[in-house]
Amino acid sequence: MTKADTRQKILDSAEVLFAEHGFGEVSVRQVVQAAEVNVASIHYYFGSKEALIEEVLSRRLAPLNEERLRQLTEYEVAAEKEGGALSLEDVLYALIGPAIRLSRENDGGEYFIRLMGRLFAEPSESVQTMLKSRFKELFLRFNCALTATLPKVKKRDLFWRMHFVLGAMSLTLCDRHRPAVWSDGVCDPEDLEEVIAQLVTFCAAGMRADACKKRRKR
Amino acid sequence: MTKADTRQKILDSAEVLFAEHGFGEVSVRQVVQAAEVNVASIHYYFGSKEALIEEVLSRRLAPLNEERLRQLTEYEVAAEKEGGALSLEDVLYALIGPAIRLSRENDGGEYFIRLMGRLFAEPSESVQTMLKSRFKELFLRFNCALTATLPKVKKRDLFWRMHFVLGAMSLTLCDRHRPAVWSDGVCDPEDLEEVIAQLVTFCAAGMRADACKKRRKR
DNA sequence: GTCTATAGAACGATAGAC
């Protein structure tokens, strides 16, 4: 077995196990058993359990966020060529589409995406700092694009709404079966393009809402 | 120290630790140390770590969901008295308001709410079955109320949108500081009524969106 | 009802032969 094979097998098994049970619940011994490699391999290749976690994440996050930025740029160029403006739906589509598609792929992307959903629900400082640094560029680019398509929405409202978009997307990524289970089969999460369309429709309407007003007591 | 005191101290400490670090990452020894009680207490009072987790959850979930249902009924009665119909904003307010308020209380409710946010991101079957059974009644009641206020929205679209509302709310509950951190202080998550108003505004607009259409390729 | 003491298993990590 080549070096690349062992490394790969460890990463693949770790991705699945961490996604299904969480970091703390999975031991390195379970990982090596699932990967069918030796106990010592993880420390040989990664040094520690923590370093393994880091690797599992970075392996897929960079390509995903690059694809999002690529699509956003593509839509911007297309809009300019047609002489029109970038639409809100385009921006949301570039943000949401690649992640949902990755979550339905059979090469393990599904597990990585569930892992990301978990991480966003994780308030520990180290995790949040890691997320912020890895999403900073993406966040700024999309924030600009959204501001441009929604000139009437106040800056503060826009930040809140981006947070809510992230939440709606994040829960959808966490567990693809939930909408079907809770709706007794009315929703079909296997229909990829519908999931994306549903999310984009909901989020676009939410982003376009009139200025938020605190509620009068009734 | 009375029996009730010890039990209470264990539950309070467990709530905080589980919320901050997750179930798997926290050992019963850390819990007893934080609670300043004996190592054997947890097994005396709860039997096992798993049973302790169950107790931490049920202690607060029932009152929270009762309050949500109570508010919904209150709004229904008020609307009928005025001869008007229940508004979508009322329904969302009854769903979201109590949870956000609990998340800002200083009696530990804050930690419980973060724990719930984590659980929703947890796809393990046992957790999802537990959640579904404990939220079934609430879900049905609110589903009815939403259907009534949104007669034009298709059943399937409605289910999807409820899922997205849950996601937006869930992420907001997970980590109260995130919107402030990501927006460099522009958002103020300490302003309770604004958080609620922002969420209700966004979700109401999303729920009212026109029928979802799959996207044409561009 | 609270304590000490400890069983018995699993943990992350490493040393050293091959």
Add this chain to the structure above:
DNA sequence: GTCTATCGTTCTATAGAC
């Protein structure tokens, strides 16, 4: 690069004195 063997630690859980 892969293996076995094992270190030292920590874990959940329990038995039994008080």
